[in-house]
Amino acid sequence: SHDAEPFLPATPEERADLGALRSAAAGCQGCDLYRNATQTVFGEGSPGGRIALVGEQPGDQEDRKGAPFVGPAGRLLDQALEEAGIERGDVYVTNAVKHFKFKRQAGGKRRIHETPNAGEMRACRPWLLAELRILEPDVVVVLGATAGKALLGSSFRVTKQRGRLLPLPDLETIGTPVAAKELGGEDPSKADTRLLATIHPSAVLRADDREAMYAGLVDDLRIAGRALA
Numbered sequence: 001s002h003d004a005e006p007f008l009p010a011t012p013e014e015r016a017d018l019g020a021l022r023s024a025a026a027g028c029q030g031c032d033l034y035r036n037a038t039q040t041v042f043g044e045g046s047p048g049g050r051i052a053l054v055g056e057q058p059g060d061q062e063d064r065k066g067a068p069f070v071g072p073a074g075r076l077l078d079q080a081l082e083e084a085g086i087e088r089g090d091v092y093v094t095n096a097v098k099h100f101k102f103k104r105q106a107g108g109k110r111r112i113h114e115t116p117n118a119g120e121m122r123a124c125r126p127w128l129l130a131e132l133r134i135l136e137p138d139v140v141v142v143l144g145a146t147a148g149k150a151l152l153g154s155s156f157r158v159t160k161q162r163g164r165l166l167p168l169p170d171l172e173t174i175g176t177p178v179a180a181k182e183l184g185g186e187d188p189s190k191a192d193t194r195l196l197a198t199i200h201p202s203a204v205l206r207a208d209d210r211e212a213m214y215a216g217l218v219d220d221l222r223i224a225g226r227a228l229a
């Protein structure tokens with residue numbers, strides 16, 4: 001199979017250890033994105049955190065520094081979390097895809113972000129699922145379409161599904177035919193882990209109506225914050 005699965009640690013003990021997962025992810029060659037990127041950018045933050053935030057993929061600065069959400073989108077996210085009353089100690093941040101995908105500007109040095117395709121999202125998903133199994137957060141916040149699709153499938157739409165608590169699908173059946181059938185059926189109040197979708201902080205940075213977009217992001221994060229056990 002062409003995905004991250006063969007690169008995950010072999011033993012259940014190591015798979016249940018964030019540090020072991022992180023070390024293993026550093027050597028992942030589960031899709032072609034490792035070839036041009038600087039390094040794997042694994043999740044970071046509080047292992048006891050009750051909220052896991054899932055972005056799309058590392059950006060230019062994240063790729064250089066090896067940490068998620070340390071560039072402009074990360075600064076905006078930090079501000080929004082603070083405004084929503086969510087403490088850093090309650091947060092783990094990661095991405096649906098763990099290598100930076102980019103193209104070079106013709107003749108230039110600038111690296112332009114490219115959205116990962118469905119194959120790359122699927123290939124990288126074992127890392128995200130492994131992180132979530134260990135963390136067992138109260139709420140998984142998906143930031144934008146890529147993260148939403150990674151966990152809820154290709155029919156996910158931010159505009160339709162943002163801002164309300166949904167059940168987190170069973171991590172063991174995500175990506176299988178069983179998962180497609182389950183989607184949307186369950187009562188979110190009964191799920192151990194909820195999922196809340198919102199816009200990606202980069203979408204705020206790009207928007208014309210930046211203030212309204214930012215306010216919407218903060219509102220959504222407040223809903224996630226209120227759902228903490």
Ligand code: URA
Binds near residue numbers: 057059062068070074
């Ligand atoms: N955008 C993301 O989705 N993730 C990061 O880590 C940085 C920017």
Ligand code: SF4
Binds near residue numbers: 029120
């Ligand atoms: Fe592995 Fe994910 Fe990087 Fe692809 S993007 S090489 S699956 S860590």
